[in-house]
Amino acid sequence: MRIVTWNLWWRFGPWEERSKAVLTVLRELRPDVVGLQEVWGNGDDNFAARAAAELGLHWTWAPFEGGTGRWRQRADETGYGVGVAVLSRWPVAARAVAPLPPGVNDDGRVALHALLDAPERPVAFFTTHLEPVPSLSAVRCEQVRALGAFVAAHRDATDFPPVVTGDHNAWPDSDEMRMLGGYKAPPSAPGLTLIDAWEFAEPGARPYTWDAQNPFATPRGDPSARIDYVHVGQPGPGGLGRVLSVARAGTAPVGGVWPSDHAAVVADLAEHADRPSPGRPRL
Template identity: 45%
Template sequence: MATWNLWWRLGDHERRRPGVLAALRDLDADVIALQEVWSSATDDLASALAADLGMYAAFGGSPDPTPWTSGRDGPTYGIGNAVLARWPVRAERTEGLPAGRVPGTRVLHGTVVDTPAGSCPVWSVHLDSSLVGSRGRVEQVRVIARRVVTAPPTDLPPLVMGDFNAQADSDEMRLLEGHLTAPAEPGLLLVNTRRWAVDPDEPTWTPANPYVAPSGSPPARIDHVLVGLDRGTVPVRVENTAVFGNRPIDGVWPSDHAGVVVDLAVGDG
């Protein structure tokens, strides 16, 4: 499984798109959560990528993208989150998260993927990006936690993946994980798979990327994959996790973010 913020239509998005596709094809992940996916009245990037990759797609658009998209690439394009999967997806639910720095633009998109091992709930997350927006992100993760615990039972544990715009030791991530502090919802444990990484602090947002460098931001790991290991009836184990999309492809960086990929072993074997 993997998560990646595709940076909407910013930068030279036409030159970036082949690199996005190449990186995802090389990854060969079974389930992929995407953020900052562009959409139009007739198309969206997630569906186009899924067609190229031979996958299923579920896209959920922002209920009000205009504060984010206005003045960037015209009013005809929207923004949202998506889930790509090797198997059919269903039970889609999309909602705007509580207002952060830009009200109405951040989305939680949930689906259920019907894998050979059973049903698996997948949530694609995009939180507020303000450097001083921790309070808003705390409210956003409370909504996410509530949706996870009230979702119908499934066979596999929930996967909560995305661009959280927050480091693992932040209030909002500790609250959502529920491992080092009281969880956002009683009894909910969403383990951050970075704990299995060789370098758990390897950044997904870094000034080594020329799209990031002008911001002056320090390197940080702000994209995460969380697994509800205490939920579901089919056990899973985290075997490996790594960062991808963190270098140019054919001379072009595919996004301003790097992504995170996680290998899961399913079942008792």
């Protein structure tokens, strides 16, 4: 089962060319499930819907519940909202949305749950986008507690481990990320352990999803960091859902343009218990 998470940088920069580049990368990756952040939508004009149609996937999205005027001013846009979305090879059997505690700009950030009707068993999938201001670790900790409670409330529908994706705007050794994992600090919800898929990366693999090598990231002047994640619950019976491989994607120009200011994270999970997954090669 191939999982992708990617922050799409909303409608900033040359977004029309970037949108084509994003679709090219996703088409080449052939994902089963995608968690997207900074997705734009305005009525029927929704990038998640467009991507799903192009890639032959199902989709659902959840807009931020407030504060989008700030985004529109930054991009000189009107009418478009921003939110998170899930694309899936399988139908979305159920969905839920949870508000996150507000940050400095009170954007109305949310977490989105999609219960995916995969052939052998349902998959509980989540995506979100946490507070971006570097100094607001305390806010992100509160958001992670809300996210953990949300995951815990929806994880029991299947023996496949929950999959949590997102742009968490936090370094791996931060309080909020250790809390989300629940194995290097007290967990965000009782009994909830979420394994950072990057723990299984090839030794020496460049980890940064916010990378100074990306010209869209360079002007900010922030150091390169890994701030985008795929987390997976502890494997189910027979190693179900265990991480097989993980890597970055979207790390170079496509047709002369970088797809986003973030790199994507791609993780392959064991879709079946004690059975090798046919088809795509390992990352």
